Amino acid sequence: MLFSTKAEYGVRLMIELGRQPGSTPISLNSVAEAEHLPLSYLEHLVAKLRKAGLVTSTRGAHGGYRLAKPATEIRMDDVVQALEGQIAPMECFHETPEGRVLCSHEDDGAGGCATKLLWTRVQNGVTKALAGTTLAELVEFSTPHPQPAAEARAKAPVVHAL
Amino acid sequence: MLFSTKAEYGVRLMIELGRQPGSTPISLNSVAEAEHLPLSYLEHLVAKLRKAGLVTSTRGAHGGYRLAKPATEIRMDDVVQALEGQIAPMECFHETPEGRVLCSHEDDGAGGCATKLLWTRVQNGVTKALAGTTLAELVEFSTPHPQPAAEARAKAPVVHAL
DNA sequence: ACCAAAACCGACCGCTTCGGTAGGATTTCG
């Protein structure tokens, strides 16, 4: 398996936040119920998202989480990376700040390790897939509701189909 | 990490076999020394490659392993899959014989799980990268020897630079 | 002032995989 359920759950969480249009924070508890996920586990995941600056939190009663920026500006590679850690196909792959890909045992005289070509291609494939997808796309994809009656939503305890 | 060292070691092993042009089998021991990998561990990996029909073995003294078909016909998705098992971005992804991708919890009324779009894209990216690379490419990439004097090679105990 | 709701934090736990080792059995060539 390429990714663990951390990515799955975390992305689901982000989508759930992305569904809420307003700026009212959403409690983890409601997310947990909506997605049928264990609350305590989500706490760990949302902590990573918060530290990565993808969500903001407000504490106390009626507190909860909100997206830190509009869903259209959230790229999924940032989300997955926050949840799973550095995304590299192989142990020996580091990424420099400028996006250069390096292999740690480049000292073997014969022009770098033979597998580098392969892993570089894989890395490109994954990165393009993730970076080319925004949270907004996933939100759209998950709710085929063109115009959800944009009114009367300020106080209603929103219960979405799922 | 997307893949473990099983893929790394196994691919290195395949490359090592691909370097040998003739049909003389290569012992695991020589591969282990050339690549500085533990022999006992390689045994496990090569077993998977053999069961997948990617290499053939001959037992007894002067035995060893050979590629089961020419390197140009070996696609790296088969190699990696043999070593790492089914390649799917997420637990819930199965692939039907026809190549259809399925998510196991497709029962959630709202048109399948929201993350499916993302994981499908990732899967495509990885699969294209792996399936679009042949072992021959990696062999070529690893040895910048245009014409290695194709003669006088039948008995020489080939020691390659690495 | 108090209570409940919520975010926060850290420890723990059973399980599986990973990377590797060990010891043997079997086959084959010289």
Add this chain to the structure above:
DNA sequence: CGAAATCCTACCGAAGCGGTCGGTTTTGGT
């Protein structure tokens, strides 16, 4: 026969995964 090799099974420490638990802190409502 003996050495070289494949083959097979079991085991082992470490790490990560998925999850639970108990507690602390912050905050709004009454």
